[in-house]
Amino acid sequence: MTSIQSSGLATSARPRESVDPALDSRLRGNERKMTARRFLLRHPGIVRLGVVILLLVLWEIAARTFVDPMFISPPSRVFTSLGTVLGTDGVPNALRLTFFELAVAFAIAVVIGLALGLAIGLQPFARRSFMPIVLLVYGMPQITILPLFILAFGIGPASKIAFGVTHGVFPIVVTVVAGVQNLKPILLTSARSMGASRWQILRWVIFPHMIPSFFAGMRLGMSGVLLGVLLAELYVSTAGIGHFTTMFTETFEPTKLFGLIAMLAAMAIVLNEIVRRAENHFSRWR
Amino acid sequence: MARRPDSAQRLASRAVQIAFLAGVFVLWYCATNFWGVNHLLLPNPVAVFDQLVDVLKSGEYLPDLRVTATEFATAFVLATTTGMVVGFFVSLSRYWVRVFEPLFAGIYSIPIILFLPLYVLFFGLGPASKIGLGTTIAFFPIVLSTIAGFSNVDRTLVKAARSMGASNYQLFRYVLVPAALPVILTGLRMGFTVALLSILGSETIASLAGLGHHIVQLAEAMEMSRMFAYIVFVVAIATLLNVTVSYFEARGRRLG
Numbered sequence: 245m246t247s248i249q250s251s252g253l254a255t256s257a258r259p260r261e262s263v264d265p266a267l268d269s270r271l272r273g274n275e276r277k278m279t280a281r282r283f284l285l286r287h288p289g290i291v292r293l294g295v296v297i298l299l300l301v302l303w304e305i306a307a308r309t310f311v312d313p314m315f316i317s318p319p320s321r322v323f324t325s326l327g328t329v330l331g332t333d334g335v336p337n338a339l340r341l342t343f344f345e346l347a348v349a350f351a352i353a354v355v356i357g358l359a360l361g362l363a364i365g366l367q368p369f370a371r372r373s374f375m376p377i378v379l380l381v382y383g384m385p386q387i388t389i390l391p392l393f394i395l396a397f398g399i400g401p402a403s404k405i406a407f408g409v410t411h412g413v414f415p416i417v418v419t420v421v422a423g424v425q426n427l428k429p430i431l432l433t434s435a436r437s438m439g440a441s442r443w444q445i446l447r448w449v450i451f452p453h454m455i456p457s458f459f460a461g462m463r464l465g466m467s468g469v470l471l472g473v474l475l476a477e478l479y480v481s482t483a484g485i486g487h488f489t490t491m492f493t494e495t496f497e498p499t500k501l502f503g504l505i506a507m508l509a510a511m512a513i514v515l516n517e518i519v520r521r522a523e524n525h526f527s528r529w530r
Numbered sequence: 531m532a533r534r535p536d537s538a539q540r541l542a543s544r545a546v547q548i549a550f551l552a553g554v555f556v557l558w559y560c561a562t563n564f565w566g567v568n569h570l571l572l573p574n575p576v577a578v579f580d581q582l583v584d585v586l587k588s589g590e591y592l593p594d595l596r597v598t599a600t601e602f603a604t605a606f607v608l609a610t611t612t613g614m615v616v617g618f619f620v621s622l623s624r625y626w627v628r629v630f631e632p633l634f635a636g637i638y639s640i641p642i643i644l645f646l647p648l649y650v651l652f653f654g655l656g657p658a659s660k661i662g663l664g665t666t667i668a669f670f671p672i673v674l675s676t677i678a679g680f681s682n683v684d685r686t687l688v689k690a691a692r693s694m695g696a697s698n699y700q701l702f703r704y705v706l707v708p709a710a711l712p713v714i715l716t717g718l719r720m721g722f723t724v725a726l727l728s729i730l731g732s733e734t735i736a737s738l739a740g741l742g743h744h745i746v747q748l749a750e751a752m753e754m755s756r757m758f759a760y761i762v763f764v765v766a767i768a769t770l771l772n773v774t775v776s777y778f779e780a781r782g783r784r785l786g
Contacts, residue, residue, distance in 0.1 A: 288628040373543035387731040391749030470641045489647040
């Protein structure tokens with residue numbers, strides 16, 4: 245707002261005959277400042293980047309000057325040491341294993357969630373009966389039963405996958421049910437009155453309407469799966485990421501710990517972004 | 531969908547719900563008593579119930595409950611204050627909303643539980659690391675909803691109040707807060723839930739005391755029926771808290 249007003253002032257000042265050259269140059273300087281200001285106003289992303297860089301610089305200064313190097317390590321050193329972290333024996337395998345656990349857990353969660361969601365959502369009676377139970381179980385803190393998963397599935401990848409699945413399934417079920425529920429009854433009625441079979445209704449009416457909420461559910465399911473798998477990894481792990489985070493914490497190697505966590509965060513961001521892009525892409529037809 | 535379910539149908543779905551829960555219990559009972567499922571995996575429901583009664587009677591849960599409750603209350607209060615203050619000041623200018631909102635939303639999409647090892651490294655195994663993690667995790671939904679709540683207030687309402695001569699305080703108290711409250715309350719409820727989850731989670735993973743820690747201890751001692759009793763206890767507390775918060779959220783919405 246202010247930028248438009250002030251730039252309007254500047255343009256109205258320009259065509260005037262220059263009386264005082266000093267004033268003139270000052271006005272022009274003002275104008276340049278205004279355009280820089282306007283540029284920043286138009287691109288908040290650059291200021292955002294600036295804020296992030298400022299935080300990194302503060303962290304760098306803090307780590308180099310007054311914080312104990314046992315606990316924190318400057319971002320520049322973390323960045324340059326990413327190679328050595330990857331070179332540590334077993335870390336590439338651990339990353340691969342964690343990625344594998346995430347992928348398998350996500351695939352299983354999507355299949356089960358979609359099947360359960362359709363089974364519950366398509367029948368009004370089933371929805372009224374089972375949705376409260378699903379919501380009740382979804383609201384429980386699943387972390388309390390993590391030790392049971394370890395007992396049942398061992399400390400290998402199976403328990404992480406299982407824990408990821410139980411975290412990912414519920415949001416998918418809930419959103420799929422909501423998606424089916426939001427279907428306008430008139431569409432079903434008109435399809436039926438035009439003589440569509442059950443399969444045709446499912447394929448041409450319900451399915452396209454479900455796509456946006458299905459992908460929204462996939463996004464929520466992905467964050468659930470990430471949470472579940474990472475929790476289980478951090479709790480107990482023999483070869484995955486959790487093993488190395490514990491090791492680096494216990495041996496006070498903050499550089500490697502920061503590097504590893506940065507890599508995992510990057511993995512999580514990429515996975516989230518893929519699902520989010522898919523959601524945007526497939527819900528565009530509405 | 532359009533027509534309301536009549537009472538017979540409602541009764542039928544209640545019956546199905548009860549039958550489902552009863553079926554789960556019967557299956558559990560039969561599996562442990564007759565089909566020989568290992569008691570280390572799944573203890574007998576009767577034994578679990580006995581243990582639960584014992585735990586409640588002896589009051590041995592009190593120290594752990596106190597630790598967890600203190601951690602949780604501190605984390606939630608910290609997250610609420612910082613989240614609402616930061617959110618309010620960011621929402622004052624549309625420009626800062628555009629700068630900061632994507633930043634917070636981006637960080638929010640990272641599973642912050644990843645940073646637990648860092649918190650343990652900084653704050654140790656005691657309550658401080660749980661409070662730190664819980665505060666961080668609950669901060670983001672609260673700050674995002676505060677920004678969304680305040681920045682989406684209808685401009686006409688603000689202009690109307692201003693032109694009728696409302697002071698800053700009056701504008702804040704009678705226009706901005708009531709308009710933003712429903713969205714903020716949703717964020718507070720989400721923050722509440724994730725703070726509770728992250729504190730129980732970090733207690734489970736690495737801690738010295740607390741309910742999550744106690745469950746792990748019992749698991750490691752293979753005292754399965756007592757551990758199940760504790761799980762039931764914690765789940766009951768969490769459900770109770772969630773129901774209470776949802777109730778207050780609904781009430782606050784109506785007041786707003």
